[in-house]
Amino acid sequence: MNGDRPALHVAVIGGGIIGACTALELAGRGHRVTLVEPGTPGGPQSASYGNGAFLSPASVIPMSFPGIWRKVPGFLLDRDGPLSIAPRALPRLAPWLLRFLLAGATQDRFRRTAGAIHALIHDAPARHLALAARIGRPDLVSQDGLLYAFPDRAAFAAEAMSWDLRRELGLHWEEVEGEALRALEPGLSPRYRFGVLLGAGAQCHDPGAYVAAIVAQAGTLGARRLAAEATGFALSGGRLAAVETTAGPLACDRAVIAAGIRSAALARRLGETVPLESERGYHVEIEAPSLRLARPVMPSDGKMANTMVAGRFRASGQVELSSTAAPPNWHRAEVLLRHLARTYPGLEIPAAGIRRWQGHRPSTPDGLPVIAAARRVEGVVHAFGHGHIGLNAAPATAEMAADLAEGRPPRIDPAPYRAARFRPWRPVSLAPPEAADDRR
Ligand SMILES: Cc1cc2nc3c(=O)[nH]c(=O)nc-3n(C[C@H](O)[C@H](O)[C@H](O)COP(=O)(O)OP(=O)(O)OC[C@H]3O[C@@H](n4cnc5c(N)ncnc54)[C@H](O)[C@@H]3O)c2cc1C
Structure with a gap:
């Protein structure tokens, strides 16, 4: 029993950070x-394995912002930029891209989306510190601040729209220049003369091990693992009866879809169409590096997250819009390596032994996840589409998904994350969430 409610049997589909946190919460x-x-x-099949490990309340800025459309030709032509679009995938991606461009086309939409991300991640460092302690691995999360590095103050000022909005949302930081920046991170190239130190920022020291430890802790509370793929759902009178899996049907009262990039295909089996594309990302890692960072760094020009992960120096980043099925394009990893060499002159880049990884950010066009009860079937909850913020937002998402599975209203207003915002005839929600007539 859970308070006055009978215990449910819940199938959580997907063992990335979202599924792991949801399983533990339930x-x-x-x-x-x-x-x-x-x-x-x-494991490395999941985005949760290879991410940048940033737990940053500043990650509120959606990828789509006013004026981004002017940059699209550059994305198509610049082979070494942080964002690339495979020209041959353009026809298939066009509807998603249109929704993406419209999602941030006005200040109002841009700011509304940032507010909805903020609701999920503003307390992420505290939530993760508590979670790491709860699973008996306090060593996996620490709060030593995050450093955003810029060539100079003008480069920071060029991002004023984002930083002003962060300030409005209540974020505080310290500006560091010249020698003070050098003292904070001696390995940074002298090219960087201005920095923003976000004291509230935290990091995960091994995102893959973190997920495994969360699942292990759920196991000590009785959660069972089924090593199988969910393939669909069996219904009885409009209600969920079982999750179909490659190991046979799994009878259950509720199911939570948290299968990362594969979630949209499962949701589609329930009549829910969510535009979900992979923003393919990469990381490179140097084992036994000649230089260690005191805290994670994000250099503004490379748009990469630099973090020490299990003693390795990890650079993660790149957004590549292509297809889920296409093989990794390791040129993108080379771009990260070149940025690393320029950013940390003292970091030796070995000729061999670099670990390279590619994964799929499960991304909706407006940069918000779908955290909602399924509309056409009772008993299923969607918890996917976290794009760039999945690690950050996992504890809040898990709490919401568990509330929705239990049939209670979540503490965080769920309106911005409803699936109904993506109507086939309406690329993005034009009405403020309060006015929506169909939220679930
Ligand atoms: C390069 C990069 C850097 C990033 N940096 C950060 C960062 O610094 N901070 C941050 O907050 N976020 C970051 N992210 C985003 C974050 O990693 C993702 O949002 C998050 O990992 C998504 O988690 P998930 O559980 O939804 O999906 P995943 O981690 O992809 O997990 C999905 C799981 O579902 C399983 N699955 C798939 N299909 C099925 C099925 N049919 N049945 C059962 N299981 C299935 C898969 O095997 C997989 O294990 C980054 C992402 C990338 C790629």
Whole structure:
């Protein structure tokens, strides 16, 4: 029993950070949980394995912002930029791209989206510190601040729209220049003369191990793992009866779809169309690096997250719009390596032994996840589409998904994350969420 409510059997589909946190949250509330995941939870098949490990309340700025359309030709032509679009994928991507451009076309939409991201991540460092302690791995999360590095103050000022909005949302930071910046991060190239130190920022020290530890903790509370792939759903009178899996049907009361980039295909089986594309990302890692960072760094020009992960020097970033099925384009990893060499002159880039990884950010065009009860079937909850903020937003998402599975209203207003905002005939929600007639 969970308070006055009977315990439910909940199938959580997907063992990335969202599924792991949701499984733990539900098991902690006394429910019977089965985590359906064909791979190792937090393994390299998941975005949750290879991310930048930033737990930053400043990650509120959506990818689509007013004026971004002017940059699209550059994205198509610049082979070494932080964002690239594969020309041959353009016809298939066009509807998603149109929604993406419209999502940030006005200040109003841009700011509304940032506010909805803020609601999910403003307390992410505190939530993750508590979570790491709860799973007995306090070593996996620490709050030593995050450093955003710029060539000079003018480069920072060029991003005023984003930083002003962060300030309005209540974020504080310290500006550091010249020698003070050098003292904070001696390895940074002298090219960087201005920095923003976000004291509230935290980091995860090994995102893959973190997911595995969360799942292990859920296991100690009775959660079971099913090493299988979910393939669909069996319904009875409009209600969920079972999750179909490659290991046979799994009878359950509720299911949470948290399968990252594969989630939209599962949601489609329930009649829900969510435009979800992979923003393909990459990382490179140097083992036994000649230089270590005191805290994570994001250089403004490279648009990459530089973090020490399990003793390795990781650079992660790049947004590549192509297709999920296409093989990795390791040129993107080379771009990260070149940025690394320019950013940290003292960092030796070995000729061999660099670890390279490619993964899929599960991205909606407006940069907000879908956290909502399924509309056409009772008993299914969507918890996917976290794009760039999945690690940050996982504890808040898990709490919301568990509330929705239990049928109670989440503490965070769920309106901005409803699937109904993507209507086939309406690329983005034009009405403020309060005016929506169909939120679930
Ligand atoms: C390069 C890069 C850098 C990033 N940096 C950051 C960062 O610094 N901070 C941050 O907050 N976020 C960051 N992100 C984003 C973050 O990693 C993702 O948003 C997050 O990992 C998504 O988690 P998820 O659980 O939804 O999906 P995933 O981690 O992809 O997990 C989905 C899981 O579902 C399983 N699955 C798929 N299909 C099925 C099925 N049919 N049945 C059962 N299981 C299935 C998969 O095997 C997988 O294990 C970054 C992402 C990338 C790629």
